[in-house]
Amino acid sequence: MRPGLSPGLNNPPVGSLTFSVARTRPLTATLGGLCLLALGRFLVTAFSYQHPAWFDEELNPLISFVRQGQPVASIDQRQYGVVVFLVFEPAVRLLGSNGDVLASYALAVALPCVVGAFALVVARYFRNDLNRALLLAVVWFSAVPLLYDVAQRIVDAWQLFFISLALFLFTGSPRLRRLAGVPLAAATLTKLLPAVLLVYLLVRCWRSGLVGLAAIGVLLGIGQLVYGPLVGFGYPLTVLASGGDAVRRWSTHFENNSVRGLVYKAAAGFRLEGDSTSYQLPPEWLPVLNVLAYLLAGGLLAYLLLVAWRSRGRQGLARRSVEFSLAIVTMLLISPHTALDYTIAMLPVFGVGLYLALRGEPVRWPTRLLIVGGLAALLVGVFLPMNVMGRLLLLGPLLDLTHNAQNPLFGDAPAGVGIGVYDFFGFPGLGLLLAWAVLFRLERLTASEHASIQGVARQPLLPWRLDAEHAAEP
Secondary structure (H helix, E strand, O other), rough: OOOOOOOOOOOOHHHHHHHHHHHHHHHHHHHHHHHHHHHHHHHHHHHOOOOOOOHHOHHHHHHHHHHHHHHOOOOOOOOOOOHHEEEEEEEEHHHOOOHHHHHHHHHHHHHHHHHHHHHHHHHHHHOHHHHHHHHHHHHHHOOHHHHHHHHHHOOOHHHHHHHHHHHHOOOHHHHHOOOOOOOHHHOOOOOOOOOHHHHHHHHHHHHHHHHHHHHHHHHHHHHHHOOOHOOOHHHHHHHOOHHHHHHHHHHHOOOOOOOHHHHHHHHHHEEEEOOOOOOOHHHHHHHHHHHHHHHHHHHEEEEHHHHHOOOOOOOHHHHHHHHHHHHHHHHHHHOOOOOHHHHHHHHHHHHHHHHHHHHHHOOOOOHHHHHHHHHHHHHHHHOHHHHHHHHHHHOHHHHHHHHOOHHHHHOOOOOOOOOOHHOOHHHHHHHHHHHHHHHHHHHOOOOOOOOHHHHHOOOOOOOOOOOOOOOOOO
């Protein structure tokens, strides 16, 4: 007998274990190969772009501040928050305002954020499970929203890290949970949208939420002292003051895939006026559509907060993971504007979905739930090159069918391969709606302390195993 092993049910025969390990080696090699391909594509895409357009929109106030040494006097209504100023100020001072140089600096910030976010999700859900971690890596680094954001150096890559860190803390020990609001504060003062997650946290774990609010106060105080009121305590008020006009413009923005954007797209039948970016909508419809959009968004937010309120005290990993994922999807759906690049925040949700589905939690997923979840992931993450996805979805014929093929907005319309076309037809929004439906079902299943009351015993999802031994419970 081998040392350390004793007969019994808990110790499988050595030959059986060896055979099980041998069966996993081809799978590991296959997943490893796919992972290398995904990483290669990711790195090639990341280094293929130079000067992002958003620099001119968002960094001009900071550049003027550095040059003149005066408090920021004006900001755009879509201005990023004080965290962006704090991260970019050293680069502007040391490297100057050259866009290409700042783009390299921005990439040097984005890449660790992406890798760090991935490491956090793996540490929480797959830390002792190589094959499933490799599977997540294939999904993670193949996602088109991630490729787009890193290529464009967009700060949503930072948001990915902040949100993944918040998820890691929220699903950890009680001591870690108290800190979950801190990364959400940083995310909110990068772009305001993650404030939705902080509101959820305030209802679910009010102490964690208050810590997050305190962190926001500290960051705004730094902005006030260093850059002036417009980047300090006046920042939220200044941005929100122009919110009405911004919402009106975003409602009919062709890339918008929030509930609001989908409502206006559907009402217009996905048709634009001639060569413009305006939807073909009767003016008298606009107030009705506006009210409908607010009602739908309000309903989604109300449900999320109801879930948070009735879940106080529930500490299970699956429950907390499902809730936080539901909060992320709700955040993207109720946003005034959600384009494909915003959906990078869904990558941690994909990690949660893989963890729950492959372990068959809270119960073994029925086939229809697997299909809906897989379709949601594909529509949001894309994973394939956009020209391949465009042909699979017949985006070119769809442009012809909706009489938009000649609109210069879509560039080379006959191929229909651009991200703008994909956004215009609402496929990311459809994916978000399907993801919300999956999480709604999982929320209902995890609402009970014991999933077995549903009459279905826990079983592995698949007839084969991705590893030789069961992964340890996080």
